[in-house]
Amino acid sequence: MNNWLPKLRRLFPASQISTQPEALDTYGTDMWHAKKRPDVVFFPRKAQDVAKLLKFASHHKIPVTARGAGKGYVGGCVPEHAGIVVALEKMNRILEINFADGVAVVQPGVITGDLQKAVEKVGLFYPPDPASLKDCFMGGNVATNAGGPRCVKYGVTRHYVLGLQVALANGQLVRVGGRTHKNKSGFDLVGMFVGSEGLLGIVTEITVRLLPLPRSRAVFSAGFRTAAQAAAAVQNILASGFLPSALEVADKYTLQAARKYLGGELVPPGSACLIVEIDGQPASVRSEAKKLLSVIRRSGGLQIRSALNERDAEKIWDLRRGFSTSLKSTGLSKLNEDVTVPRGRLVDLFNFAGQLQKKYGLPVASFGHAGDGNIHVNIMVDLTKPGVKPKMRRALDDLFDQVLAWNGSITGEHGIGLAKLRWWKKAASPELRALHKTIKKALDPEGLLNPGKFV
Numbered sequence: 158m159n160n161w162l163p164k165l166r167r168l169f170p171a172s173q174i175s176t177q178p179e180a181l182d183t184y185g186t187d188m189w190h191a192k193k194r195p196d197v198v199f200f201p202r203k204a205q206d207v208a209k210l211l212k213f214a215s216h217h218k219i220p221v222t223a224r225g226a227g228k229g230y231v232g233g234c235v236p237e238h239a240g241i242v243v244a245l246e247k248m249n250r251i252l253e254i255n256f257a258d259g260v261a262v263v264q265p266g267v268i269t270g271d272l273q274k275a276v277e278k279v280g281l282f283y284p285p286d287p288a289s290l291k292d293c294f295m296g297g298n299v300a301t302n303a304g305g306p307r308c309v310k311y312g313v314t315r316h317y318v319l320g321l322q323v324a325l326a327n328g329q330l331v332r333v334g335g336r337t338h339k340n341k342s343g344f345d346l347v348g349m350f351v352g353s354e355g356l357l358g359i360v361t362e363i364t365v366r367l368l369p370l371p372r373s374r375a376v377f378s379a380g381f382r383t384a385a386q387a388a389a390a391v392q393n394i395l396a397s398g399f400l401p402s403a404l405e406v407a408d409k410y411t412l413q414a415a416r417k418y419l420g421g422e423l424v425p426p427g428s429a430c431l432i433v434e435i436d437g438q439p440a441s442v443r444s445e446a447k448k449l450l451s452v453i454r455r456s457g458g459l460q461i462r463s464a465l466n467e468r469d470a471e472k473i474w475d476l477r478r479g480f481s482t483s484l485k486s487t488g489l490s491k492l493n494e495d496v497t498v499p500r501g502r503l504v505d506l507f508n509f510a511g512q513l514q515k516k517y518g519l520p521v522a523s524f525g526h527a528g529d530g531n532i533h534v535n536i537m538v539d540l541t542k543p544g545v546k547p548k549m550r551r552a553l554d555d556l557f558d559q560v561l562a563w564n565g566s567i568t569g570e571h572g573i574g575l576a577k578l579r580w581w582k583k584a585a586s587p588e589l590r591a592l593h594k595t596i597k598k599a600l601d602p603e604g605l606l607n608p609g610k611f612v
């Protein structure tokens with residue numbers, strides 16, 4: 158290191174800079190297994206701090222990696238080339254909630270679940286609901302274009318971002334988009350920054366669109382004899398004209414783990430299960446609930462549980478939220494691949510996961526957002542066993558090759574980060590990769606923002 162460190166210390170108060178070994182360790186990881194210590198962790202308090210830091214970094218050619226809550230699953234915020242980690246946790250203020258305009262303005266370090274609670278208090282609704290919402294930050298959600306169960310009806314983070322303030326690599330602050338629900342001035346630069354994984358700029362303020370809060374919901378869980386039958390039920394529900402606010406599926410291995418960990422009472426019988434939620438005004442939810450129940454029954458649903466009040470609804474969601482922990486409780490490591498296939502391929506994906514299990518002798522647990530075709534295919538491995546890693550890599554290669562052959566995507570939610578780097582070349586054509594490079598070069602000519610990632 159770093160003849161630049163004393164100069165950096167002169168620019169900012171000591172409380173905003175850390176080189177403590179524990180901090181370097183903590184801010185060098187996320188929920189994936191990669192680790193890389195930065196040289197420095199920087200804690201901005203306002204957009205101008207980020208801009209000033211980037212100006213300094215660009216002058217000294219120091220790599221800079223933005224970090225939200227570090228709840229990413231792909232090593233996205235791991236500072237692969239060391240340098241400075243910009244930890245946005247102190248920029249955590251909700252700046253405005255405006256009912257009349259249907260917008261909220263937040264700093265990037267606001268926890269997603271906190272924003273949801275705050276807007277619900279005034280009868281508004283921020284739909285994107287990553288399962289990590291109690292911890293992850295709005296800035297991280299923007300940078301990964303986060304999704305969740307409600308996306309089948311309400312869409313992903315991108316569909317709610319109206320405007321951004323972004324600090325560019327050269328230290329310039331720029332506003333893109335605005336606060337109107339429609340806006341067609343110039344290119345869709347909001348769309349360019351959303352999902353850009355910290356490679357094009359650091360988001361310092363976010364304006365999101367809010368909806369009126371639905372007054373009521375009903376949730377159903379049902380077992381099915383096979384995953385194929387559950388996937389067919391998904392199509393029947395949609396074909397009957399329902400657009401559920403969530404449409405989740407889980408396979409046999411997941412349910413077995415849940416029966417062991419959560420107990421039999423919550424988990425429906427059979428080798429697959431569907432969780433379906435509808436929302437709206439109380440009278441329409443009650444009337445739709447009856448019709449939906451009969452569609453689920455006709456599709457082969459076993460032991461259907463209906464929840465028409467909040468307490469019962471939360472019990473069913475406890476089951477869904479418990480899948481991940483149930484799988485972890487098996488003692489195996491869970492390689493969570495958030496692949497997405499065109500929805501018509503759901504049955505094929507479940508069948509393919511079964512074949513992978515047989516071919517490699519590794520358990521595969523699949524569950525997730527059936528309505529979007531976005532299924533978490535979890536290859537379960539005992540990493541202490543000799544020979545398991547090459548097997549696991551071959552199984553992942555097979556999975557991604559097949560998903561791409563179906564015109565699917567290697568990641569629907571988590572992003573490329575470091576974890577999916579190996580498959581980026583397969584997933585994107587040479588022309589598409591060249592276009593990414595052109596955009597990156599225009600905005601970050603020295604390649605200082607989150608280097609070592611997919612562009």
Ligand SMILES: Cc1cc2nc3c(=O)[nH]c(=O)nc-3n(C[C@H](O)[C@H](O)[C@H](O)COP(=O)(O)OP(=O)(O)OC[C@H]3O[C@@H](n4cnc5c(N)ncnc54)[C@H](O)[C@@H]3O)c2cc1C
Pocket residue numbers: 187188222223224225226227228229230233234245265286287288289292293294295296297298299300301302303304305306354355356358359360361570571607
């Ligand atoms: C239990 C669990 C459940 C999860 N469930 C879901 C789910 O349902 N749906 C889903 O989409 N994801 C899910 N995830 C993954 C993760 O929570 C999301 O990717 C989330 O958006 C990450 O937010 P973060 O604040 O933790 O970002 P980080 O992990 O800190 O960073 C993620 C990426 O964003 C960049 N970044 C962060 N802040 C900024 C900023 N202000 N400006 C520019 N770039 C920035 C980083 O450089 C990095 O590339 C889950 C994770 C866990 C642990």
